[in-house]
Amino acid sequence: MSFFWDGRAHTLRDQVLMPIQDPLEMDEALESVINKLQSKTDYVTHFEEVFGTSGINSLNISLALEQFVHSIVSNKSKYDKFLKNEATLTPSEERGRLLFFKRYDPSAPNAAFANCVQCHGGPNFENDDYMNNGLDLEVDIDDIGRAIVTNSSNDIGEFKVPSLRNVELTPPYMHDGRFETLEEVVNHYSEGIKYSPTVNPTLLSISNLGPLLNEQQKADVVSFLKTLTDYELISNSKYSDPF
Numbered sequence: 095m096s097f098f099w100d101g102r103a104h105t106l107r108d109q110v111l112m113p114i115q116d117p118l119e120m121d122e123a124l125e126s127v128i129n130k131l132q133s134k135t136d137y138v139t140h141f142e143e144v145f146g147t148s149g150i151n152s153l154n155i156s157l158a159l160e161q162f163v164h165s166i167v168s169n170k171s172k173y174d175k176f177l178k179n180e181a182t183l184t185p186s187e188e189r190g191r192l193l194f195f196k197r198y199d200p201s202a203p204n205a206a207f208a209n210c211v212q213c214h215g216g217p218n219f220e221n222d223d224y225m226n227n228g229l230d231l232e233v234d235i236d237d238i239g240r241a242i243v244t245n246s247s248n249d250i251g252e253f254k255v256p257s258l259r260n261v262e263l264t265p266p267y268m269h270d271g272r273f274e275t276l277e278e279v280v281n282h283y284s285e286g287i288k289y290s291p292t293v294n295p296t297l298l299s300i301s302n303l304g305p306l307l308n309e310q311q312k313a314d315v316v317s318f319l320k321t322l323t324d325y326e327l328i329s330n331s332k333y334s335d336p337f
């Protein structure tokens with residue numbers, strides 16, 4: 095498991111320090127973060143309680159942030175409750191669920207399917223891999239993605255398959271935020287797959303069959319995606335602004 099769209103951070107403790115320093119994000123020197131924390135008695139005390147005499151330094155900041163991020167576990171969405179027989183899906187959510195998990199079956203060519211599970215499978219709806227989901231023609235790929243890290247032309251245009259938990263809450267979508275809504279995302283998979291040498295072959299061959307979903311089926315898949323929102327997590331005061 096690595097982090098960022100191109101997987102350039104190998105561990106969470108490496109990852110958490112990067113947005114602080116990235117010029118496009120917080121653009122801050124770690125030294126100055128340490129100085130700021132050292133000027134707050136609360137932080138000095140807490141760091142001492144946890145890390146003893148080593149106190150506030152960049153390693154300890156990364157360990158503390160890593161631990162905090164590890165504590166954010168989402169397992170109370172409507173879909174999680176459905177799996178435990180504690181919630182019932184609406185007819186549209188249920189149709190969306192069946193489409194999401196259904197792969198192409200050549201022996202039943204007329205059966206509806208959305209094939210999302212091919213990549214967004216498992217308990218977190220991801221596969222710990224980097225793939226090209228057909229966003230751009232080869233000439234239009236200006237962010238080479240995973241290839242930045244691996245230096246391999248086989249990885250050009252591949253990005254981390256993201257978890258879909260709480261996806262409703264985090265527009266815009268894809269590595270460059272090109273889609274504003276989940277409806278646009280589902281339209282992409284239904285009829286917008288573009289060819290480039292690394293595009294996933296299954297995605298490509300399915301797209302050659304014609305539009306994947308009709309309007310009702312698209313709405314159903316979106317309804318299902320919204321069952322992955324964990325309202326208990328987002329209203330948990332543990333994760334609200336402490337200041």
Ligand code: HEC
Pocket residue numbers: 194208209210211212213214224225226227229252253254255256258261264266267268269270276279280283294297315
């Ligand atoms: C072949 C693998 C593959 C399949 C099949 C697939 N996806 Fe994806 N999905 C990806 C990859 C890779 C990304 C990230 C691409 C990027 O940003 O360049 C992604 C991104 C997304 C995102 C954006 C998430 C975000 O936080 O920005 C959503 C939503 C999504 N997929 C939903 C679906 C749905 C719904 C289906 C089925 C209709 C589906 N995917 C099928 C590989 C796949």
